Amino acid sequence: MKRRTWILSALGATGALVVGWGVLPARSRLGSPKLMLPTQGDVALNGWIKIAADGAVVLAMPRSDMGQGVHTALAMLVAEELDVPLGRVRLEQAGADSIYGNVAMLVASLPFHPLDSEGDKPAKIKLAEWLVVKIARELGINATGGSSSVADLWDPLRMAAATARASLVQAAAAAWKVPAHEITVREGLMQHPSGPSAHFGQMGPAAAGSTPGHISPKARQDWQLIGRSAARTDIPAKVTGQAQFGMDVRLPGMLFAAVRMNPVLGGAAPSMDTQAALAMPGVRQVVPLAPWGGGTGGLAVVAINTWQAQQAAQAVKVQWPAAGAEAADTARIRDKLLQALDTESGFTFHEQGLPQKAEQTATRRIDALYQAPYLAHATLEPMNCTAQVKDGKVEIWVPTQVPQMARAMAAKVAGVQEDLVNVHVTLLGGGFGRRLEVDFVGQAVQVAMACKGAPVQLVWSREEDMAHDFYRPMHLAKFQAAIDAQGDVSSLRIKSAGDAITPRWMARAAPHLSGPIDMPDKTTSEGLFDLPYGFLNQHMSHVATRSGVPVGFWRSVGHSHNAFFSESFIDELAVATQQDPLAFRLKLLKDAPRYAAVLQLAATQAGWGQPLPAGRAQGLALHKSFGAIVAQVAEVSVEQGQIRVHRVVCAIDCGTVVNPDTVAQQMQSSVAFALSAALFGQIDIVGGVVQQSNFPSYPMVTLSQTPRVETHIVPSTRQPAGVGEPAVPPLAPAVGNALFALTGQRQRALPLVA
Amino acid sequence: MQLNINGQSLNASADPRTPLLWVLRDELNLTGTKFGCGVAVCGACTVHVDGQPVRACVTPVSALGNKQIKTIESLGTAENPHPLQAAWIAEQVPQCGYCQSGMLMAAAALLDNNPKPSDADIDAAMTNLCRCGTYQRVRAAIHRAAPAMQNPAIKQGGAR
Numbered sequence: 001m002k003r004r005t006w007i008l009s010a011l012g013a014t015g016a017l018v019v020g021w022g023v024l025p026a027r028s029r030l031g032s033p034k035l036m037l038p039t040q041g042d043v044a045l046n047g048w049i050k051i052a053a054d055g056a057v058v059l060a061m062p063r064s065d066m067g068q069g070v071h072t073a074l075a076m077l078v079a080e081e082l083d084v085p086l087g088r089v090r091l092e093q094a095g096a097d098s099i100y101g102n103v104a105m106l107v108a109s110l111p112f113h114p115l116d117s118e119g120d121k122p123a124k125i126k127l128a129e130w131l132v133v134k135i136a137r138e139l140g141i142n143a144t145g146g147s148s149s150v151a152d153l154w155d156p157l158r159m160a161a162a163t164a165r166a167s168l169v170q171a172a173a174a175a176w177k178v179p180a181h182e183i184t185v186r187e188g189l190m191q192h193p194s195g196p197s198a199h200f201g202q203m204g205p206a207a208a209g210s211t212p213g214h215i216s217p218k219a220r221q222d223w224q225l226i227g228r229s230a231a232r233t234d235i236p237a238k239v240t241g242q243a244q245f246g247m248d249v250r251l252p253g254m255l256f257a258a259v260r261m262n263p264v265l266g267g268a269a270p271s272m273d274t275q276a277a278l279a280m281p282g283v284r285q286v287v288p289l290a291p292w293g294g295g296t297g298g299l300a301v302v303a304i305n306t307w308q309a310q311q312a313a314q315a316v317k318v319q320w321p322a323a324g325a326e327a328a329d330t331a332r333i334r335d336k337l338l339q340a341l342d343t344e345s346g347f348t349f350h351e352q353g354l355p356q357k358a359e360q361t362a363t364r365r366i367d368a369l370y371q372a373p374y375l376a377h378a379t380l381e382p383m384n385c386t387a388q389v390k391d392g393k394v395e396i397w398v399p400t401q402v403p404q405m406a407r408a409m410a411a412k413v414a415g416v417q418e419d420l421v422n423v424h425v426t427l428l429g430g431g432f433g434r435r436l437e438v439d440f441v442g443q444a445v446q447v448a449m450a451c452k453g454a455p456v457q458l459v460w461s462r463e464e465d466m467a468h469d470f471y472r473p474m475h476l477a478k479f480q481a482a483i484d485a486q487g488d489v490s491s492l493r494i495k496s497a498g499d500a501i502t503p504r505w506m507a508r509a510a511p512h513l514s515g516p517i518d519m520p521d522k523t524t525s526e527g528l529f530d531l532p533y534g535f536l537n538q539h540m541s542h543v544a545t546r547s548g549v550p551v552g553f554w555r556s557v558g559h560s561h562n563a564f565f566s567e568s569f570i571d572e573l574a575v576a577t578q579q580d581p582l583a584f585r586l587k588l589l590k591d592a593p594r595y596a597a598v599l600q601l602a603a604t605q606a607g608w609g610q611p612l613p614a615g616r617a618q619g620l621a622l623h624k625s626f627g628a629i630v631a632q633v634a635e636v637s638v639e640q641g642q643i644r645v646h647r648v649v650c651a652i653d654c655g656t657v658v659n660p661d662t663v664a665q666q667m668q669s670s671v672a673f674a675l676s677a678a679l680f681g682q683i684d685i686v687g688g689v690v691q692q693s694n695f696p697s698y699p700m701v702t703l704s705q706t707p708r709v710e711t712h713i714v715p716s717t718r719q720p721a722g723v724g725e726p727a728v729p730p731l732a733p734a735v736g737n738a739l740f741a742l743t744g745q746r747q748r749a750l751p752l753v754a
Numbered sequence: 755m756q757l758n759i760n761g762q763s764l765n766a767s768a769d770p771r772t773p774l775l776w777v778l779r780d781e782l783n784l785t786g787t788k789f790g791c792g793v794a795v796c797g798a799c800t801v802h803v804d805g806q807p808v809r810a811c812v813t814p815v816s817a818l819g820n821k822q823i824k825t826i827e828s829l830g831t832a833e834n835p836h837p838l839q840a841a842w843i844a845e846q847v848p849q850c851g852y853c854q855s856g857m858l859m860a861a862a863a864l865l866d867n868n869p870k871p872s873d874a875d876i877d878a879a880m881t882n883l884c885r886c887g888t889y890q891r892v893r894a895a896i897h898r899a900a901p902a903m904q905n906p907a908i909k910q911g912g913a914r
Contacts, residue, residue, distance in 0.1 A: 067850030067886045231846060238851030239839040241786020241826035245852055248785035256780055281769055305780035306789070307772050380790050380798060380852045380885045429788070429852030430885045462791045661846055665891075669849055672887025695795045695883060704877035706889040 066431030098140025147722020261298030292442025327688030381429020470552025527562030563729030619738025627721025797882030
């Protein structure tokens with residue numbers, strides 16, 4: 001296999017970061033106790049763990065919980081190593097030090113072929129990964145995304161907790177004058193057979209400052225918590241209405257702001273007549289808004305409650321600057337992508353064998369064009385941020401996936417140093433990638449600056465949220481397969497086109513680190529260039545386009561549409577060569593046994609090939625993303641002109657599992673999320689203006705439309721991989737393939753139609 | 755203006771046209787009731803008015819008069835949960851949790867009116883949107899809670 005192209009693109013993806021950094025010294029992620037602020041008699045043992053006076057464990061939490069259960073999973077790792085009940089671990093928001101940065105997420109951005117990055121890795125891949133780890137450690141970007149939280153913190157958190165435990169045991173051994181190895185720890189209580197016992201809180205001060213050596217986390221067979229379903233710690237507050245989302249922050253003297261943005265994406269603030277709005281009851285002021293963080297300009301109205309602010313925002317008489325002739329238009333963008341596919345060669349993400357030769361000697365060729373629309377995130381909690389600017393300091397309360405980027409944005413808008421900004425991360429009412437952006441943070445701080453020290457909560461209406469997203473980009477892909485004289489598929493060529501997200505996100509989120517906007521971005525081709533199937537000859541390339549629409553990371557990113565393209569086309573090949581879709585895939589997975597095992601498990605559990613009730617059919621799909629392999633079998637029918645999905649069987653290999661019930665939750669979640677997109681999801685833009693505005697025009701599945709989802713986990717001792725996203729990509733092709741089996745109609749565009 | 759909320763008479767000074775949602779959230783600091791769409795589609799703002807599920811985002815406070823308003827804050831507590839809240843915990847329903855107040859209030863109204871709902875009854879009554887896709891567990895939790903609701907003490911409002 002030729003690896004040159006991967007290495008080149010790897011350097012493309014990270015090249016801007018590599019330059020100037022060189023080789024950096026290795027540093028532990030244990031961190032100094034100074035990173036955790038002491039409160040009420042607790043003692044920090046390292047950068048992650050404090051011991052409270054009552055023996056509770058306080059964990060520095062750098063990741064955001066947006067529903068994926070990561071606050072529970074990460075606390076489980078710590079409880080396991082310290083031998084305390086899960087309920088004894090309290091969370092405290094982590095600071096901004098680089099030990100809290102997300103290394104795994106950056107490493108995952110390397111465009112390596114999965115079959116090459118499993119097992120014994122080639123030296124070049126090891127070198128590239130090593131370099132990126134160094135760079136990621138130095139940058140310390142704290143982000144919750146890429147299904148990476150457990151994968152990233154698996155080793156650091158267990159090491160931090162194991163080290164803390166050893167310090168505490170060492171302190172008890174010294175106090176009791178007994179050998180440390182004779183002390184047992186159960187439920188946070190240390191005990192020596194000769195009698196003395198103490199809880200962690202009693203030994204915290206004595207343990208501080210000690211640095212025990214030769215620490216390693218528990219052996220797998222000693223786990224009490226990891227691998228067993230635990231009740232999520234955040235659920236009691238979520239069923240009593242007590243959980244604090246961004247919208248729920250309440251401060252003395254707080255004002256409320258509503259925004260009204262230029263309908264044209266990326267447009268500027270209007271000229272306005274505010275007289276009528278200011279005359280309305282409870283209205284304090286109108287603030288023109290600059291376009292922050294790659295967003296759109298507009299205005300905000302500040303009032304004594306959100307509704308008054310919303311009413312007054314509509315009462316402002318505005319004249320928006322005219323949209324240019326280049327304003328985004330989805331019909332035109334589609335034509336441009338099509339043209340790009342025909343005229344440009346793009347960047348090669350993967351090449352093996354001699355595809356051109358195979359094509360020349362083919363007896364038959366199969367061509368197909370696939371497409372996917374723009375999509376909005378539509379988190380149920382709309383974008384919001386609460387801010388206070390007072391005495392040269394800035395305080396923000398924000399549901400965000402990127403607290404340090406929120407801090408940098410607040411500092412920029414307020415014109416202060418970053419260390420004068422204090423960020424409180426609340427719970428997130430959904431994230432899905434939308435809260436990797438900080439446009440609304442800039443707005444809130446700008447409005448707070450006009451409020452003379454009063455705190456202000458800025459909330460978007462659903463309509464603003466829908467019409468001013470950073471959308472999943474439209475993508476098109478052209479497939480060409482060659483069939484040889486034996487009737488086998490001898491080559492596969494895929495060329496895709498669409499806007500690259502990562503370089504644009506870097507440019508708006510971390511401009512000092514960003515490279516050229518069109519540099520190769522793995523997310524454009526993931527799910528196309530990295531297929532596990534053993535086609536001898538392959539060529540996968542992507543043409544990066546510039547469509548002028550703000551684009552962002554949408555749950556499972558490029559995989560979300562590329563898996564629909566590739567797994568639907570694989571199904572087409574099975575049909576064209578008159579083979580069962582399962583048998584066809586298994587034959588091509590001889591060198592990918594993990595994939596084959598997952599696929600086989602899903603098929604067996606779903607009863608693939610067995611008779612179904614009349615009017616129903618099954619379809620399957622297999623896809624790897626974020627380190628996890630997921631296969632799904634969907635059972636569908638068409639009833640009264642509507643596609644109905646009755647049952648989805650999921651099999652997943654995500655390495656070591658921390659909380660199995662969370663895996664099942666995420667399979668159910670991903671199926672519902674992906675089904676909404678597959679059946680209904682489409683954002684249209686005309687003259688720069690998004691045409692959808694609220695749930696009636698951008699629907700999502702309801703309870704009655706939700707299939708029964710079954711989860712089967714492949715036991716594994718590998719490092720943990722992601723679970724929040726990997727079950728999204730296979731759903732659309734599984735449903736599409738089932739529809740083909742049912743109707744004989746091949747669907748090559750999303751959303752699917754009955 | 756006096757409003758009868760969770761058994762208490764509370765004074766609200768907002769414009770009478772203001773939807774109940776914003777009086778609850780912004781004036782009375784009862785933030786358990788959520789804003790999702792503002793057009794009575796998503797159900798995140800579901801509360802009870804005289805025992806019926808109502809979408810607070812389109813219900814002006816002027817329409818309420820003396821009617822009894824019940825929000826998630828009075829459904830139950832961590833110590834003394836409503837059977838639905840206990841079932842929600844047992845089934846591990848919430849993910850992000852944002853829609854769950856409205857989901858629970860809709861489910862509570864359903865069980866008040868129909869103590870043993872079928873799947874079809876649940877399909878018809880539970881129209882709230884959940885972006886995380888907790889629907890399958892919502893259904894299971896309603897089925898789990900239904901028998902517990904038969905307890906006469908609970909039926910008469912003892913646990914609420």
